[in-house]
Amino acid sequence: MQLQNDLFLRAARGEQTERTPVWLMRQAGRILPEYRAVRNSLSGFIELVRTPEHAAEVTIQPVDLLGVDAAIIFSDILVIPEAMGLPYEMIEKRGPYFPKTVESEADLNKLLGEEAADNLTYVYDAISLTKKNLNGRVPLIGFAGAPFTIFAYMIEGSGSKTFSKARRIFYQNPSFAENFLEKITAATIAYLKNQIRAGADLVQIFDSWAGILPPAQYERFSLKYIDQICNAITEVPVTVFAKGAYFARQAMGKLNCQVVGLDWNMDIAESRKLIGENKVLQGNLDPCALYGSYQSIEDQTKAMIDAFGNHKHIANLGHGVYPDTDPDKVKYFIQTVKKYSQKNAK
């Protein structure tokens, strides 16, 4: 099917576009009353993730309601641990929780690698259905967590300020960590390839906890596996978003990916210099900026567009949109990007 609005994809490929495309991380869910209505009709987050019709519905909501230039499949990075054999729960206001964690070589051996991807049919079905219902309006983004971030959750069992239980393994038993990361990487590559077969037009890798590693360990225990994923995915463009990994920006420039996401701490000009001219940059307005007045949002957004320039940029926030953000403010951000970057592109 021919896309009616392929701005996002053309920009991701590095082509000059008539204006800057825009979408938001966490756009599907959280902020929209229409999302909460769907979710409240179900037993919870995980049922929503597992039910293709509902996942597709909330994936498309922001396209209709906010006017974004891309949809991102409603899912969670933690479906991979579950498919590998480690189920998670989602505890309201606390976040993910794993009743069992991986504590030994024996635990690791019980987990599935590449074959885990076969357990995620509900995601592929959700993608196929979303593609059908989007009917070519905008491209659809698939995604997965970076192996390090997935590893961190599978060892730690929940979010953590320090992830010290997971990170100590890099000092205590690095080869165990490497075996584990390889297994997650194999599952992730198969999973992303299936997402692409089901219709994902681009895939994004989220390294949510990247910022907690010392630079040398980041290179060895995270970037290496992201690199393997980037090399394996040749079918569609790949975006890498490693929150907090400012120290790896130069290395990001050498990844076999098309787009690099920036968080709101990362200076735009400096990031461009470090990452190089070849990559498309995505981001990076502070999610808190959307709590400001309309005028303040407009000023902040214009300043961001000016700093990125009108080429090789996909507008986004520097992190997922915060749950209590007013959807009208989100719309204003999107409209400002569209209008201002168009004017600017001339």
Next chain:
Amino acid sequence: MQLQNDLFLRAARGEQTERTPVWLMRQAGRILPEYRAVRNSLSGFIELVRTPEHAAEVTIQPVDLLGVDAAIIFSDILVIPEAMGLPYEMIEKRGPYFPKTVESEADLNKLLGEEAADNLTYVYDAISLTKKNLNGRVPLIGFAGAPFTIFAYMIEGSGSKTFSKARRIFYQNPSFAENFLEKITAATIAYLKNQIRAGADLVQIFDSWAGILPPAQYERFSLKYIDQICNAITEVPVTVFAKGAYFARQAMGKLNCQVVGLDWNMDIAESRKLIGENKVLQGNLDPCALYGSYQSIEDQTKAMIDAFGNHKHIANLGHGVYPDTDPDKVKYFIQTVKKYSQKNAK
């Protein structure tokens, strides 16, 4: 009183020392069974902070038990909000909690500024008593939170992954934020000066949540007030530790302080280049490294010493020592710094 071991102070002043001095953030408390024995005899953390005899006792424990080159007064950065009029609680395993927060201009007007420092006699008494009982063995460090970090807690009411309630004020009502930050700064300067009068040999400013701000906001809402504090404190050397503020390293080099703390994400050579040759650098071993074997700790510590060189460095971790660290491993880190940097200095 003449100090018997003034390595830490001489290094902080930028003098060449016979070996690298070493201490640990959070060395007083947490990891030592001797600390837990004192704490368990009391109603909790806050009673310990408020009782000079006990605070002095646990401050001196790591000097005796671990062999560090400096003591740091056992206290909390949140005594300032309390002294200003906003009491905190410390909830076991959850962290600090403020029953009331600052929500309006009226709330702010009710808070004390400079005069808040008069309410912290128990800290000054703890410092005097510690100095007496240390009997010149090592220098004593006083400390305070950076105004932004204190502001963040006073608005948010607890720790937070995003501090979005506090940070949105920078977009919504920046002049309110500035008035608030000025008041905290006035209280902090008076507080630190009283600590110095009571005997603190150096003061450290902890900007624990620095890493959550976009660079331009960091400059305006945090660094500006740290700068005011640095300019006001002329009696003793000042250390600034802004965790996560990698983007502000160049600006840190221009502060009127002697020592800049590095967290474990910050590349040592790059930080030296950005901060410049004039500052003493403090840090920055990953706290997780102390979970490794003795051999691994030795290797990591030596690599750190080599990277900093044998001048203008105070060895430390890149963050507070984690609570479940084995004290014997901490001792081994300290011994390795002492032996290896001495050998190295020759």
